[in-house]
Amino acid sequence: MRRQYDGIREEVLGAIARVCDSQSFILGPEVEALEREIAALTGAAGAVGCASGTEALWLALVAAGVKPGDSVITTAFSFFASASAIVRTGATPVFVDVDPGTLNLDAALVAQLLRDRQFRRQRIENLRAILPVHLYGQCADMDAFNRTVKEDAREYAQEFGVAIVEDAAQAIGAEWSGRGAGSLGVTAAFSFYPTKNLSAYGDAGIVTTTRPEMAEHMRRLRNHGSPRRYYHDEFGWNGRMDAIQAAVLRVKLTHIADWNRSRQQHAATYDRLFAGAGLTSSQTSNQSGAPVRLLSRSPQAKHVFHQYVIRVQRRDDLRKFLADRKIGSEIYYPLPLHLQPVFSYLGLKAGDLPVAEQAAQEVLALPMFPELTEAEIKLVVESIADFYS
Numbered sequence: 001m002r003r004q005y006d007g008i009r010e011e012v013l014g015a016i017a018r019v020c021d022s023q024s025f026i027l028g029p030e031v032e033a034l035e036r037e038i039a040a041l042t043g044a045a046g047a048v049g050c051a052s053g054t055e056a057l058w059l060a061l062v063a064a065g066v067k068p069g070d071s072v073i074t075t076a077f078s079f080f081a082s083a084s085a086i087v088r089t090g091a092t093p094v095f096v097d098v099d100p101g102t103l104n105l106d107a108a109l110v111a112q113l114l115r116d117r118q119f120r121r122q123r124i125e126n127l128r129a130i131l132p133v134h135l136y137g138q139c140a141d142m143d144a145f146n147r148t149v150k151e152d153a154r155e156y157a158q159e160f161g162v163a164i165v166e167d168a169a170q171a172i173g174a175e176w177s178g179r180g181a182g183s184l185g186v187t188a189a190f191s192f193y194p195t196k197n198l199s200a201y202g203d204a205g206i207v208t209t210t211r212p213e214m215a216e217h218m219r220r221l222r223n224h225g226s227p228r229r230y231y232h233d234e235f236g237w238n239g240r241m242d243a244i245q246a247a248v249l250r251v252k253l254t255h256i257a258d259w260n261r262s263r264q265q266h267a268a269t270y271d272r273l274f275a276g277a278g279l280t281s282s283q284t285s286n287q288s289g290a291p292v293r294l295l296s297r298s299p300q301a302k303h304v305f306h307q308y309v310i311r312v313q314r315r316d317d318l319r320k321f322l323a324d325r326k327i328g329s330e331i332y333y334p335l336p337l338h339l340q341p342v343f344s345y346l347g348l349k350a351g352d353l354p355v356a357e358q359a360a361q362e363v364l365a366l367p368m369f370p371e372l373t374e375a376e377i378k379l380v381v382e383s384i385a386d387f388y389s
């Protein structure tokens with residue numbers, strides 16, 4: 001964050017001064033301009049700036065029609081907000097396991113859950129939406145989810161109109177088959193948390209939609225469900241975006257394509273150095289005995305590497321070894337959502353979603369940001385080689 005700030009300091013401070021001079025601090029022209037720019041970047045019909053990615057998820061779900069008593073299918077391997085936003089609408093999350101290659105929500109398992117009467121022990125109550133997460137900056141298999149809504153979920157879709165809502169919090173600028181994350185479902189949520197690829201100087205988020213009428217609905221919902229001041233048609237909330245955050249984001253938006261490209265180059269450098277050091281063999285196989293496994297990359301995906309994640313044995317010892325050499329790393333995520341104590345009411349237990357559970361034991365995110373140098377990447381890979389030698 002410090003290196004990025006050093007590069008854009010004058011631009012950012014100028015933008016913040018512009019907002020202070022305007023004395024317009026909440027929503028207003030900066031937020032409206034950002035909304036137009038994000039809609040253009042993602043290819044969505046509209047965008048609505050809001051207070052955080054979590055708020056964006058709630059808006060995305062409510063606009064898509066999710067309400068108390070409904071169910072929403074989502075991944076067990078994500079940040080907590082992917083599921084807590086479902087609960088906040090009054091609906092119930094239905095956790096499904098992830099694809100062992102990408103760790104994104106497994107589209108084949110979702111299809112099976114909806115299609116196979118043997119497999120599903122009981123009918124899912126009022127299925128209203130499927131919420132894939134574009135984990136680490138790589139889109140989930142959106143073709144498969146769209147097919148599932150049309151085919152496997154047909155009986156639900158006729159009754160409820162099952163929507164695909166994207167959790168694109170980690171995926172600004174990502175694409176699937178040439179289409180931008182944020183334009184692949186009915187609605188989509190982005191986070192601008194300070195460590196995200198496009199990040200605010202505080203909390204902020206945005207929700208995009210392919211349906212203009214949903215954009216209008218979300219505009220009301222983020223402002224107390226109010227179509228005009230002091231008149232309220234439905235319950236909304238204060239979920240508005242600050243103008244200062246929008247102004248900072250607009251500065252950074254002019255750099256995001258370059259920054260995402262740098263992340264992709266760094267990922268390629270990691271891949272090359274890991275292979276060169278003999279630490280990886282094939283992308284996903286764990287038969288080879290190589291100590292480091294990379295996640296798979298879908299050919300349809302333009303991956304923006306919010307995180308560069310490897311899977312390793314003795315992960316926690318490796319993490320400590322790297323920390324001793326002052327190399328930061330992080331675990332996204334150490335406990336899958338279905339095993340979080342707060343979700344015990346769903347009745348799932350250890351062993352129910354084995355791929356997510358295994359991933360939680362093995363994943364490690366390595367340093368990844370645009371300003372990273374090749375020498376630093378070398379140091380990380382050499383240190384990992386030292387650990388396993």
Ligand SMILES: Cc1ncc(COP(=O)(O)O)c(C=O)c1O
Nearest residue numbers: 052053054079081169191192193
């Ligand atoms: C996948 C995912 N969903 C939702 C969120 C929530 O975003 P925020 O922290 O801006 O509320 C985040 C980020 O923290 C995230 O990574």
